[in-house]
Amino acid sequence: MQIKAKVHYVGVNDRVKHRFEGLWFLPQGVSYNSYLINDDKAVALVDTVDVAFFGEYIDKIRAVLGDRPIDYLIINHMEPDHSGSLALIRKYYPGIRLVGNAKTIDMVKGFYHAACDTDLTVKEGDTLDLGHHCLRFHLTPMLHWPETMMTYDLTEQILFSGDAFGCFGALNGNVVDTQMDTSCYWSEMERYYAAILGNFGTPVQMGLKKLGALDIQMICSTHGPVWVDEIPRAIDTYRRFSAGETRPGLVICYGSMYGNTQRVAEAVAEGAAMAGQRRIIMHNLSVSQPSFVLADVFRYGSLAIGGPTYNGGLFPVVEDLLKRLAARNVSRHRLGFFGGFTWSGQAVKQIAAYNEKMKMEVVGHPLEWKQAPDADVLQRARELGRLLSV
Numbered sequence: 533m534q535i536k537a538k539v540h541y542v543g544v545n546d547r548v549k550h551r552f553e554g555l556w557f558l559p560q561g562v563s564y565n566s567y568l569i570n571d572d573k574a575v576a577l578v579d580t581v582d583v584a585f586f587g588e589y590i591d592k593i594r595a596v597l598g599d600r601p602i603d604y605l606i607i608n609h610m611e612p613d614h615s616g617s618l619a620l621i622r623k624y625y626p627g628i629r630l631v632g633n634a635k636t637i638d639m640v641k642g643f644y645h646a647a648c649d650t651d652l653t654v655k656e657g658d659t660l661d662l663g664h665h666c667l668r669f670h671l672t673p674m675l676h677w678p679e680t681m682m683t684y685d686l687t688e689q690i691l692f693s694g695d696a697f698g699c700f701g702a703l704n705g706n707v708v709d710t711q712m713d714t715s716c717y718w719s720e721m722e723r724y725y726a727a728i729l730g731n732f733g734t735p736v737q738m739g740l741k742k743l744g745a746l747d748i749q750m751i752c753s754t755h756g757p758v759w760v761d762e763i764p765r766a767i768d769t770y771r772r773f774s775a776g777e778t779r780p781g782l783v784i785c786y787g788s789m790y791g792n793t794q795r796v797a798e799a800v801a802e803g804a805a806m807a808g809q810r811r812i813i814m815h816n817l818s819v820s821q822p823s824f825v826l827a828d829v830f831r832y833g834s835l836a837i838g839g840p841t842y843n844g845g846l847f848p849v850v851e852d853l854l855k856r857l858a859a860r861n862v863s864r865h866r867l868g869f870f871g872g873f874t875w876s877g878q879a880v881k882q883i884a885a886y887n888e889k890m891k892m893e894v895v896g897h898p899l900e901w902k903q904a905p906d907a908d909v910l911q912r913a914r915e916l917g918r919l920l921s922v
């Protein structure tokens with residue numbers, strides 16, 4: 533599929549995988565985007581696809597090139613959803629030169645034992661002339677791996693951005709945002725960010741700063757649509773999430789074995805509703821999938837977390853969320869928390885201990901009760917909901 537005169541989309545859709553990286557659910561699938569620049573002097577392939585799709589992938593490349601060889605494989609990112617076909621591409625095109633920075637080439641050796649003396653190691657600002665297109669390389673370490681870089685086409689102002697500005701969601705026929713209804717991709721972009729890039733807010737901010745000086749007319753990321761009309765919205769989504777910027781709203785995350793903590797969570801929601809909070813999202817952490825919970829936490833500024841004491845510690849699904857939040861350095865939220873116990877209270881203490889690292893602003897008093905919540909506990913839960921909504 534041609535997206536510019538000499539630039540073709542040769543990516544594939546994965547509608548089979550249940551969990552991306554073995555972790556994150558994919559209700560709308562995911563695309564692995566790869567781009568072929570069929571230029572006058574040379575041909576360059578930008579990133580590859582998951583090796584499970586190699587048959588379809590090589591057919592797409594050959595449909596564009598026929599028997600013309602590929603001169604360069606530019607590797608913006610080595611995670612195997614993009615580098616997976618690298619070794620087979622090298623077999624099909626033995627003369628191909630891999631293009632990456634020193635860390636990339638090191639990973640090519642480690643993952644695929646497929647580096648060659650002819651490979652091209654590039655540094656920040658190096659360029660590669662293909663004829664009409666002239667490509668420049670920008671290193672964006674830890675966005676979200678150490679070797680990540682972006683490739684900027686100086687001729688047509690195209691940014692090949694790797695995972696940045698990507699999203700979950702397979703592509704349904706069209707590839708470029710000007711040709712499709714993009715509404716299904718925005719929440720998937722937020723979920724993708726929270727799950728995959730959420731730990732790397734500072735490198736994302738540094739990457740955005742570096743890109744700020746570029747005139748960008750098209751963003752070709754490795755997942756989801758090619759952005760043309762919606763470039764400002766895609767960049768703004770990454771800017772907001774990486775800066776920890778949230779919107780008004782309360783996310784209530786809880787775990788509950790027999791419904792007692794759930795009753796308290798419901799009372800927190802009622803208190804928030806009575807205070808006029810219109811955006812209240814509840815996640816039973818035994819049911820909600822983590823990436824959906826994380827996306828909501830990244831979206832909204834108030835957070836309530838509750839769970840029972842379990843085996844002398846915190847209920848596992850609640851602890852799992854706290855670990856994920858701590859890893860993502862979630863710190864700019866307002867936090868209220870609550871927890872019950874049967875004979876020895878640990879839940880509330882442990883939520884407080886996690887927050888010592890994150891340093892969210894604690895709202896109200898942590899709410900703790902023994903066994904089933906009584907009317908007083910439920911009233912205090914409503915008050916917590918109210919405080920989280922003002």
Ligand code: FEO
Nearest residue numbers: 609611613695754
């Ligand atoms: Fe889409 Fe970090 O790989």
